[in-house]
Amino acid sequence: MTDIARAPTDWNSQAMQRRIRKRYAAERRFRLIGLGAILLSAAFLAFLLVTMVANGARGFTQTEVRLDIDFPASDLFIDPATLQGFGADAALAGADLDGTMRAAARQRYDGMADGMLSDAAWLRVRERIKEDPSILGGTATFWLPASDELDVAAKGDGAPEAEAVHARLEAADAVRTGFNMRFLTGADATDPTVVGIWGAFKGSLLTMLVTLALAFPVGVLSAVYLEEYAPRNRWTDMIEVSINNLAAVPSIIFGLLGLAVFLNFMHLPRSAPLVGGLVLALMTMPVIVIAGRNAIKSVPPSIRDAALGIGASRIQVVFHHVLPLALPGILTGTIIGMARALGETAPLLMIGMRAFIASPPGGITDPATVLPVQIYLWSDEVSRGFVEKTSAAIIVLLVFLLAMNGLAIYLRNKFERRW
Template identity: 75%
Template structure:
């Protein structure tokens, strides 16, 4: 008996150690993932800038300062030859090859300065513009020896600076990695998740309530339950094909829109919410129902005043899982065209849009090295968005749990 007791105690210790090792290993992998993403993506939030003196009086810009005020300023500046003026100014200051040091989108900074201060047309100004991709990468310690030598020379002259890249959080997609931004994809994700939540959550909860509280127990109900369980395991790309066939081809809804993306993801998320909702409703003690009926509550009041509030924490748990899965999906959205190049952030649910996972996929396929750090930075934004969304849902779940 002593030996059997010792063996049981030894088995219990081994089991506890294995459980602890599993937790430590999982935490270690998670920490490694976060550390790798932060180290690779932190550089994506920084932008290398070069100071370029520009002589507007000699730049040959046929512009009237009066035209740079009001709504016609963008139209007037669009055909003013600012790109050529910017390149000539870089060559005049840095010598031959100076135009290779600055981004091809540097003229946008020149445009913004002229819009802010039209009086600059009569004088000179130092414009801080994004560096070319090779210079930007070299300034962050990952470039070629030639580019790093140029960076060292520019730093010694005080003409090269590192700044927090605000445009990365406020701009949309671009073919130039030096001015690319994540706001367009982030806004598209917010719109898409909003449509998904507004469709999947109420329909899923009501379906769970009906199946658990009102549906008769017959072959039709059993068939519905089996179908819902199977839908929860269907590959996500199948829902993309369904969205393509129904929402785009049949209903002729706008392609690449957040509305269509949200409706497609709602179809994918709904079975998860229904299954979690049924389990949460089933876990409510029958005594709650009996007590409510005993004091005169109607069956509808029992469900919506007592059963549903007590089951809501479990329902929210299933909703968190479903929405987290929907936020990271790419395949169904590719099927409905949400992989388009979107240079302007969407303003309505029917505007062309993309989402963060698709944007990360597109940037990872780019040839330019400047998109490598931008891809990791976009992953950080996606993780922060996911944690914020889940944190809010967990807060709501804990708030309703206090009713027990």
């Protein structure tokens, strides 16, 4: 017989001491492995955030070039009287503002004029004239968006020719780089110097509102019925298995379902937040049902027994006692499901929400796109200016997701009850 067999409680024996040392060594190794996993995850997260912020911070800025336009000396002729009221757009439609602007640039900057200004710079000239038609009577100073090449060069990553042009403009105090408010208030465009994120952001908001309005009530009521009222038989077991399987179905399958049912069969408007919300609601609903059932199941049976004991009906027990106690878990699961839906791209591509949308949607039936799809479309552009705009849009999406997760934590803490 060994020492352990003869004296199982002899902690001073050599065999027991070896076993204790091995046990402690294994515990230390496990702690080090766990710490290493956490540090590795934190390093990847920090690398992602630093890379996105470093590339995307430049997307929130814009380079502008100063240009003085002498309207009386130009070939442009617009009667200021026609710019009053609703006829301003029609009066400016036939004016060669782009030619006037580029002629002034050639006169002011000589050889640097070509490729110095954005293709959409004339739009800012038009907006200024609409705001103040009196500038047509003299010389006006404009700060116009620089071209894509000059903008990249101003941020320290351009071609040598563009950097030389920027250096000469900077010496003449004719260039500046500042915060690009249009990026937060504009919509999509073919020119990276004038694109904005508001159109896609509003499309995401409208799509999420439709998703929440459909998925939350149906999901919560389904969870209540399955957990509190449904009999335990073969059919309810089949429904539970189906819901669990739906939660694991690839999202593109829901896109194919939306394409077949909502577009081809029901003929709903293509590329609309209404259809996108319906598709994402189908995808989010199983997650809400599962989270709701787990939250309802976590309520102690004593709560139900006490409510029934004082004369409450079955529906009063559920809606006055069980649901308020399960609400934190339900809301947390709902927000997590909505956050997953916010980042989806594949199902929305299937229903056509990848169209070029030049203006923000006005309602849930107007053509729209969403932030993930907008990021996907910009990442596929050839122009270098879209690279930093893509990273900036990713930052906006991450902030939106963090806000939703923060809302989930706040709601959980606000409605949490301890017993």
